[in-house]
Amino acid sequence: MNILGQRITWHDEGLLSQALTHRSVGKGNNERLEFLGDSVLSLVISTHLYNHYPQLSEGELSRLRSQLVKGKTLAEVARHYQLGSTIKLGQGEIKSGGVNKSSVLADAVEAVFGAVLLDQGYAYSESFVAAVMQPWLEKIDPSVIKKDPKSHLQEVLQKQGLALPVYKTIKEEEVNEGIQFTVTCQVIEKSLLVQAKASSRKKAEQACAEQMVEKFHG
C-alpha cells in the first residue's frame, strides 16, 4: 500500500485507517495518533538537523526545526502526496470543506507518522518520516536562517556609529501558558522605539531587535 509516497506493508492496517479518521467522525479518530506522531516527527527532524548541520547552534537548529514541523509545512506535505482524498470526515466537516483545511491535513500527516511508529517501530519510522520529508529537507537553506536578531541589530548600529540599543521590560503578566513579557527597544539617537511580547524576556528582546532591524532596512 502507498501512503505519503512510501510503500508500506502494515501489520495492522487498522492503525492506518485510524490515522486517516478525522475527529469529526467520532470514536476511533486520529487525535491520539497525532499526539504520538508529533513527537516522532520532532525527533526524526531533530536528529537529521543535528547530524547534517554540525556548525549550527541550538537556536538555529530550533528555528529550522520549527519551520519543518509547523502546520503549514505539514499541510504542504499532505497536498504534495494527495493525502486529502484518503481522509475520512464527518458530515459537518465535509460540508465545511474540511478536506482542504490545512489543520485537518497537517493533523493527518502527524497521525500517519504515529501509526507507522506503532506498527513498525522507531527505526523504520525514522526512515519513513525522513523519506516523506525528503523534498522539504532538501530545500533547507541554513544560510537564510537569520543571525540572532540582537547581534544583527548591534552590528547594524555599530556600522552607523550609533550607541547600543536599550532594552526595557515594561510588563510581566500571567497568561495561560505562563508569564508574558512586554519589552521595548530604543535607539535613542534615532528616536526609534519598538515593542514586543513573548513568553520569555530573551524572546521578546529578540523580537524587538528584529523589528528594529527592519526599521533600519526599510
Next chain:
Amino acid sequence: MNILGQRITWHDEGLLSQALTHRSVGKGNNERLEFLGDSVLSLVISTHLYNHYPQLSEGELSRLRSQLVKGKTLAEVARHYQLGSTIKLGQGEIKSGGVNKSSVLADAVEAVFGAVLLDQGYAYSESFVAAVMQPWLEKIDPSVIKKDPKSHLQEVLQKQGLALPVYKTIKEEEVNEGIQFTVTCQVIEKSLLVQAKASSRKKAEQACAEQMVEKFHG
C-alpha cells in the same frame, strides 16, 4: 559508569562529557545535545503515555506529557540523581551558584538523553529514559488531570440551572510566537466576567473556563 542512576558503557565518552558541559564553559558545550535530548524525551514520554493510558484523550495526554517534560520536573530528576556535581560550569556561572539553578540542571538532563541517543541508538535510549523517569512515571495519577475546563464549567452551570457561558474573542494581536487571542467568558445571570490570553482561541477559552469554575467553587 553510572549516570542518572543507570549503568551505561559508552562507545564515545566524549559525548557524556559534552552533555555535562554548560554553555558558560564555551565551545563543546551541551546546547546542541540538549536540542536533541528534548525530542528524545518527548517521544519516550509520549509513547509511554499512549500505551499506558488508552482511555485518555489527546488533550489529557498532552497535559500529562507537559507535566513530565517541563523544566521543573527535569530539575527534580537531576537533583534526585545528584547530577549537579558532575556538571562543568564557567567561572561566572560557578560564582552565581549555577550548580543549583533549575535551568542548568534540567538542560543537562536533556543533553544526557541526547548523548545516549547518539551513542546507543533509539531503542537503548528509550529504555534509558524510561528507567531514569520511572519514579515520575509511577507518580502519574491520571485521575487528577482535570477534565477539559469548558466541559466542566458547563456541568457546573447546568447543575445550578444556569444558561451556557458566553465566550467572546475581544482581541487578536501579533506577538513573537504568532497570534495572541484575548477572550472573555461571561455567566450573565451571575454578572460574572473573566478574561484570558493564549496562543489559540481554544486555549484562551479553556483558561477562561478554568477561572470561572474557580469563581463558582471559591
